[in-house]
Amino acid sequence: MTDQALVIGDTGGIGVAIRSELEARGYRVTGLSRSRDGFDICDEDSIAAGLGALSAPFDLIFVASGQLGTPEKTLAQLGAQEMAAQFRVNAMGPALVLKHARRLLPRDRTARFSVLSARVGSIGDNRLGGWYSYRTAKAALNQLIHGASVELARSHPRLVVACLHPGTVDTPFTADYPRDKLPPAQAARHLLDVLEGLSPAQTGGFYDYAGKDIPW
Template sequence: MSGQAVVIGASGGIGRALVRCLVESDRFDHVHALARRQIEIEGAEAGYIDLDDEESIARAASVIGPEIGCLIVASGLLHGPGMKPERSLGDLNAEQLTRIFATNTIGPALVLKHFAPMTAKDRRVTIALLSARVGSISDNRLGGWYGYRASKTALNMIVKCAAIELARSRPQAICVALHPGTVDTKLSKPFQRGVPPHKLFTAAYSAECLTATLDRLDQSASGQCFAWDGSLIAR
């Protein structure tokens, strides 16, 4: 074993499953499970982070320290109390857009700001931020979901820029966006009607696929977005 693995957003369904996968892989000296809510996952070290608070992000990075070999950001916001995906331009409002971008784009970008310098320089490092297929501009044929789509598109650009920068100091780093598929979690629960059973994944299955995809990627993949099955998603 060597180095540390970090999952941010570990209290969510996919986040928890990713932590378990990394613990079971037995590849890291420490697996850190960071979230706003206190959690207990066997084999992992729980910690606090609030993606809406940059000081919290910086503090979490400094506590964990250097030699991070795997960093995964599994946070995401699609709906919540008083908010649901916009179906038309008339549904747009500044408060909801601000909330969505804060969670899906700004928070993960600030994680990269503070955690990327803590990644190992002399060996393979994987950095993955959970995105979504609906963030693809070229694949958008239905419209709607303005804030969620746009925030994930913006996240994909953050990943691309970070990948270019990281390659200068960490040539073995792989920084990608990942689409987990439609997973049976709170985020997708209101939108599962019509999803074929074989395309509605458990969190455990999605996490296994995502970690397997990360293991298969090399440096040429850095900056791109991949689905749970390893297929490339067009921008």
């Protein structure tokens, strides 16, 4: 039987590459995106309707949505509007996807659910400061997903839930970021290698694109 995969945000920079790599690995892929399907990760009604229209169990669900916004360099630049926007896109949205995707995840076999996090969301690894809203939203995402993994381990004992850091990927998301960047196809291969290599005993973890644990 062909494995089924669902990619949320499959028209974005990383999402396109994740979908393509999954298809190359033999998955039958379903995608949902705002630009093509009107799937709004910031609107729970939209999430519930989009996922509610799906019926097949999915062996792998990958949430590739995210937003960088305008990272603050100082506290003086911190504002409530940007903080709230970052939380809606980067923490609340993926968590609500998991809430409504529970019924789509099989209980009788191994399944995987992953979200794109970021190393800058690590509190233990933060030695530069700044980027307040984005960092905080990703830290909140990590807590939400980790907490959900504890609950879901009771009902879905073979489920792997993971927060994944892709590295700095060459997409419009990082267009103004002055660093060496990974091609999206390469990042997708790394992320899926890591995700497919995790066991249920490792559910709830925070991993980079090389499979290494990132401190919370």
